[in-house]
Amino acid sequence: xxxxxxxxxxxxxxxxxARRGSEPQRERALRALGLDALHRSLRTGAPPRPAPAPAGxxxxxxxxxxxxxxxxxxxxxxxxxEGEPPSDDVAVDEAYDGLGATYALxxxxxxxxxxDDAGQPLPATVHYGVDYxxxxxxxxxMVFGDGDGDLFxxxxxxxxxxxxxxxxxxxxxxxxxxxxxxxxxLNESVSDVFGSLVKQxxxxxxxxxxxxxxxxxxxxxxVSGQALRSMRAPGTAYDDPVLGVDPQPAHLRDYVDTTGxxxxxxxxxxIPNHAFYLAATALAGHAWQVxxxxxxxxxxxxxxxxxxxxxxxxxxxxxxxxxxFGAAEAAAVGDAWAAVGVDVRAxx
Amino acid sequence: xxxxxxxxxxxxxxxxxxxxxxxxxxxPEAAWVEEALSGVDLxxxxxxxxxPAPDRxxxxxxxxxxxxxxxxxxxxxxxxxxxRPLVERLLHRARGGAPPPSGPAxxxxxx
Numbered sequence: 001x002x003x004x005x006x007x008x009x010x011x012x013x014x015x016x017x018a019r020r021g022s023e024p025q026r027e028r029a030l031r032a033l034g035l036d037a038l039h040r041s042l043r044t045g046a047p048p049r050p051a052p053a054p055a056g057x058x059x060x061x062x063x064x065x066x067x068x069x070x071x072x073x074x075x076x077x078x079x080x081x082e083g084e085p086p087s088d089d090v091a092v093d094e095a096y097d098g099l100g101a102t103y104a105l106x107x108x109x110x111x112x113x114x115x116d117d118a119g120q121p122l123p124a125t126v127h128y129g130v131d132y133x134x135x136x137x138x139x140x141x142m143v144f145g146d147g148d149g150d151l152f153x154x155x156x157x158x159x160x161x162x163x164x165x166x167x168x169x170x171x172x173x174x175x176x177x178x179x180x181x182x183x184x185x186l187n188e189s190v191s192d193v194f195g196s197l198v199k200q201x202x203x204x205x206x207x208x209x210x211x212x213x214x215x216x217x218x219x220x221x222x223v224s225g226q227a228l229r230s231m232r233a234p235g236t237a238y239d240d241p242v243l244g245v246d247p248q249p250a251h252l253r254d255y256v257d258t259t260g261x262x263x264x265x266x267x268x269x270x271i272p273n274h275a276f277y278l279a280a281t282a283l284a285g286h287a288w289q290v291x292x293x294x295x296x297x298x299x300x301x302x303x304x305x306x307x308x309x310x311x312x313x314x315x316x317x318x319x320x321x322x323x324x325f326g327a328a329e330a331a332a333v334g335d336a337w338a339a340v341g342v343d344v345r346a347x348x
Numbered sequence: 349x350x351x352x353x354x355x356x357x358x359x360x361x362x363x364x365x366x367x368x369x370x371x372x373x374x375x376p377e378a379a380w381v382e383e384a385l386s387g388v389d390l391x392x393x394x395x396x397x398x399x400p401a402p403d404r405x406x407x408x409x410x411x412x413x414x415x416x417x418x419x420x421x422x423x424x425x426x427x428x429x430x431x432r433p434l435v436e437r438l439l440h441r442a443r444g445g446a447p448p449p450s451g452p453a454x455x456x457x458x459x
């Protein structure tokens with residue numbers, strides 16, 4: 001039966017190079033090699049820079065990765081706890097490293113102590129369910145499926161997925177953006193933004209060097225597509241006979257009204273995603289340093305309501321840019337939003 | 349005759365999968381559709397989903413049966429166990445996989 005290729009996808013991507021060398025496949029393979037390098041460096045490298053004194057809760061991550069062994073019972077069986085050496089399970093180690101890279105971005109760049117900024121532990125469960133094409137943060141735990149093997153590989157394969165999911169936890173503790181319509185698309189976009197920043201920082205890429213893709217490596221070789229979403233060029237991530245065409249808009253005029261997906265939160269996130277990409281490339285350098293700090297400050301702004309729309313969040317980022325950096329940065333952020341049809345520059 | 353339409357949206361991927369089955373036009377499917385729906389109180393399940401949760405799937409199901417249409421929606425965390433065999437079988441079709449030889453789509457355990 002054709003649906004039986006499942007889970008524990010071996011280094012599919014490298015096999016693909018060996019098999020055929022089309023352009024998207026080469027790109028995918030290069031990305032995979034980058035991520036492998038990342039995993040190696042995270043395993044062998046020294047721990048992140050010393051935490052500032054006084055030490056408190058959350059100054060280092062508290063990871064525990066468990067396996068559900070194909071079931072749906074959480075937490076499952078613990079396989080690797082904080083400080084333990086790599087296991088012989090690639091999904092366990094990818095989850096462990098991805099949690100660590102996400103923790104490090106928030107702690108070392110934004111000064112945040114874990115999800116709740118109070119040292120919340122970071123538990124994760126891999127090998128969840130059968131043919132499970134998803135990953136999610138349930139409020140206390142990360143959960144990863146192995147994919148169905150037809151369309152999706154295991155969800156730990158992309159570090160930005162892990163950053164994306166944990167950021168849902170951060171958002172819940174900060175703006176708590178309602179997961180529907182424009183505020184829902186902002187919630188999704190914030191997760192894509194920091195998910196991508198986790199990957200960019202782990203790979204030490206500048207805004208110009210980054211691929212700005214979300215979920216690169218998740219699709220199997222059968223799918224015609226490079227990733228799930230593209231922040232650089234929303235709407236171009238995939239074009240496949242089974243999955244159809246990437247539906248993301250890059251401009252407010254193309255906003256998609258739909259009943260599915262809580263009002264298209266994973267579709268319309270293309271608009272604020274592209275605004276971040278434009279701002280980050282205009283500000284240049286490492287996107288997590290300036291653009292990332294601006295977005296993080298806007299997310300934490302008490303004035304941002306849970307029901308914020310694109311314009312409300314955009315105005316918050318312009319204010320945060322002006323307060324944290326200066327007029328030039330604020331203008332670059334305002335211009336980026338205007339380019340996607342969300343012009344708040346007249347608000348002052 | 350029974351007609352079932354399924355849409356699964358959301359999830360991290362945000363991809364919508366759709367599948368439908370019509371026991372009038374698709375006779376080989378009639379047996380498992382009827383089996384999957386036997387004992388399910390569709391009228392009791394109709395309605396809107398619980399509040400959304402990030403990156404969880406959203407299922408919308410429409411069943412036309414005995415002259416009545418039942419529309420229902422669920423977050424994946426609330427999908428009734430009674431509907432899972434039907435939903436999993438339809439998802440298998442939506443992904444373009446060949447149908448399992450028989451029975452609901454339980455497949456073999458991983459690894």
